Amino acid sequence: MHVLITGGAGFIGSHLSLLALEQGHRVTVIDNLNQGVKENIPNSAQFVYGDILQPEHWIDKVDPVDVVIHLAAQISVPFAERDPLEDLRLNAEGTLKMLLSAKRLGAKQFRLASSAAVYGNESRLPLKEDLSVNPIAFYGWSKYLAERYVLHFAELHDVEAVIFRLANVYGPRQRTQGEGGVIAVFCEALAQNRRLEIHGDGAQTRDFVYAKDVARAFLHRLAEPGPAGVYNVCTETPTSVRELAAFLARLAQKDEADFRLAPTRAGDIHDSVLSRRKAERWGFTAMTPLAEGLALTWKYFLDQQFLK
């Protein structure tokens, strides 16, 4: 199949492009390199530089496609709180423009990267897809609006749509600046022999899912997706930030994690774990054990240190 990946120069997009090529698909990447880097795009993928908000500048350079996988987004929660209009433009209007572009390119399928942020501070764990959503930040709302646009558009235009609510994704090539994932930030600090900083008491838990598993989810059942649906991509396994620090410190061959506690960040949810049951009924399970994913991620950050 010809797969168009927006945001393919980013963290998750880099894993997805690689796996799609490995599975024998033809891959075209659209990215404006705002956050992503060209080196993340595999050589055998076609790269078309472009902004999702301005498809008129790049659409004629793309051959007809079978599937659009839409990852390009504004992903920072604090940025969205500071500039909710720009967040809305990139995440909601950007998705709508990609839906219209997908139609022009003849795509029969559209897949969206959404987020566990749509659930907000929900105490009924693990979070199931049929819970009513209640985001606590603009980012969660713009992602939810994007979900609704995709489902409505799919119904109207007979497109097969799948939406993935991603838990906390980690793996090689994740950024550490800005709102970097905690695993990437810890790995970089350990590789540079810096002290870790834990916000809050460190007992807060997250559901960490390995980037390659997320890539597998996006490519799952392309031949036969079934009815439009929303699926969590997660492990349903809570891990506390302190446990994470201790595990990574052992990988870095330190006796114990050296960390200092910092104030809780505004808007941080204490516990987040998602239900994997619906995705499993759809035939998808995240397979990478945390220990294995962390070892691969640690190796990547350690190697990066030597490359500097």
Ligand SMILES: NC(=O)c1ccc[n+]([C@@H]2O[C@H](COP(=O)([O-])OP(=O)(O)OC[C@H]3O[C@@H](n4cnc5c(N)ncnc54)[C@H](O)[C@@H]3O)[C@@H](O)[C@H]2O)c1
């Ligand atoms: N990383 C996570 O833990 C996580 C969790 C939940 C959801 N998600 C979602 O997954 C998707 C990918 O996230 P990521 O972590 O790989 O982020 P990322 O920032 O590494 O990748 C996003 C990519 O989109 C590109 N991009 C941004 N704005 C663009 C625009 N206007 N036009 C074209 N390209 C643009 C960036 O340059 C970047 O390459 C996002 O939709 C994000 O909301 C990520």
